[in-house]
Amino acid sequence: MKKLVFIFAAMLSFSFAAQAQEGIKLGLKAGVNYSSLSGDGTDELDSQFGFHVGGFLDYGISEMVSIRPELLFSTKGFAVSGAGDDDFNQSLRYIDLPIMVRVNAGGLYFEGGPTLGYLVSVSEGETDDYKKFEFGYAAGLGYQLASGLGIGLRYQGGLTSIIDNDDADKITNSVFQLGLSYTLGTR
Secondary structure, eight states: OHHHHHHHHHHHHHHHHHHHTTTEEEEEEEEEEEEEEEETTOTTOBOEEEEEEEEEEEEESSSSEEEEEEEEEEEEEEEEOOSGGGOEEEEEEEEEEEEEEEEEETTEEEEEEEEEEEEEEESSSOGGGBOSEEEEEEEEEEEEOTTSEEEEEEEEEESSOOBSOTTSOOEEEEEEEEEEEEETTOO
């Protein structure tokens, strides 16, 4: 069994190395999140700031279109404003995997695609109150310089409820992201 896993890993590594010469680029990204929750009963909730950081792989299908899977650590959540010391912030920490299709028009780009999130931890309470996996979508736009430096604005919305109670209303994450990126190996 160990030999089979080793052979599979070696073939996968060689496959990625061969493709990297044909247009796969790696990069890093980080930025700020502005998040809240959407759904019935969330009108009283406020948004809160968080962050995202991680890397991406950009595979160019053509000069104009690329597929960009990303692996990000992202803080989402919400706030409740109270009187005095009654303020409450709930940070939901996720490992996110957005798979974006990018359409490039010069330096300007438009992107969209599905997202999958795995809940790692929460700042208050137990993770048992929340579903471990979140499925959603993302859409955005940005600008990337020839040097590899880019800036982007994206909206990420949830399609599945984050509350781990089948009798509860459907509550989803709603996140605006402003980020900087750097694509390695560009001019």
